[in-house]
Amino acid sequence: MNNNLVAIVGPTASGKSNLAVDFAQQYKGEIVSADSRQVYRGITIGAAQITQQEMCGIPHHLLDIADPTTPYSVVLYKKKADATIRAIQKRDNIPLLVGGTGMYIDAVVYNKNYPEVLPNQPLRKKLEHLSTQKLFTRLQSVDFGRSRTIDKNNKRRLIRAIEINEATQKPVQPPQQQPRYRSLLLGIxxxxxxxxxxxxxxxxxxxxxxxxxxxxxxxxxxxxxWQRIDEIGLNYKWVGQHLQNNITKQEMIEKSITSIKQYAKRQMTWFQKNKDIVWIENYKQAETLIQNYT
Structure with a gap:
């Protein structure tokens, strides 16, 4: 059984899905999504989920698998992803891990094991009233290491990090494990x-x-x-605000586009810290790397 894994990463709207389908067609691949919004049922259009037609018959995994009313943790994602990747490898196909959620990518590629901590709803309600700046400051005081790697503008992740620290009374940052796969990381x-x-x-x-x-x-x-839709974030938050008549349609459009651009910047900041990623600008560059890898 092969132990290969190709990860295709980059910011939202960079063309990851199309590139992955092209590779999968040529190299007998199957695609494993690494997107923290596309994992939910019912979240497709606003998350730019690939359509059946765009899949071109290539198997896609870990789309529409989670209940949107409940946050889906990186722990659950990693378990599903590892099982899916192993099944693909047993079929002697190449798993292509494709997405822009850096924590999902790192958990799988570097075999990071995060603590399994159940949601603490009373604590979450208490923390929800704090600003992202206050949450970030609090996290710095209890787990400075995690505060250096977290997206300080992502309220949901800040709350989760504090929640885990409260439950475990130790740093969130998982220990480095021996990687499971022979990985090639391509960044667009x-x-x-x-x-x-x-x-x-x-x-x-x-x-x-x-x-x-x-x-x-x-x-x-x-x-x-509506509160949960706010937590899903980005354009979902602002569309939800518009549907509740809290902002105008034009405000919704402007705020949505701005939030997605800011998200893309945060994605690039995350990925640029990873020295294992080989950055490509076109299909030919990627094809050469894949050929040498396989």
Whole structure:
């Protein structure tokens, strides 16, 4: 059985999914999603989930597997991802780990084992009223190491890190384990200007494809609370605010696009710290690396 794993990473709207499908067609691959929003059922349009037509018959895994009313932890993701990757390898295919959620990627590639801590709802309600700055300061005081790696603007992750520290009374940062896979990490490099143009165009396409109706359906059909939709973040938060008549449509559009651009910047900050990633600008560069790897 082969032990190969190819990870394709980069910011949102950089073209990871299309590149992965091209590779999978040529190298007998199957795609394992590493996206912390696409993992939820009912979250497709606003998360730019690949369509059946775009999949071109290539198997895609770990999409639409989680209940959107409940946060899905990196611990659960890693268990699912490892089992899926092993199954792909047993079929003598190449698993392609594709996505922009850095914590998911690192957990799988570097075999990081995070503590299993159940949600503490009373603590979460208490922390929810604090600003991200106050949450970050609190995390610094109890786990300085984790505060150096966390996205200090991500309220959900700040709360989770504090929650884990409260339960375990020790640092969140998992110990480095021996990697399970022989991994090749490819990062898509794209100019800031081109990326911002793609983000704007894609968000307007989301609206045309029914993103507002999707969020309303999350609330009505999947029984996802407005507070939980806020926690899902990015454009889902601002569309939810608009559907509650808290902001205008134009404000929703502007805030959504801004939040996605900021998210893309945070993704790049995360990935640029990883010296194992080989950055590519086109398919030919990636093809050469894959050929040498396989």
């Amino acid at each position: 490099r794209i100019s800031k200007e081109e990326l911002h143009t793609r983000i704007e165009q894609r968000f307007h396409a989301m609206l045309s494809n029914g993103h507002l109706e999707e969020v309303q359906r999350l609330h009505d059909h999947y029984h996802v609370s």
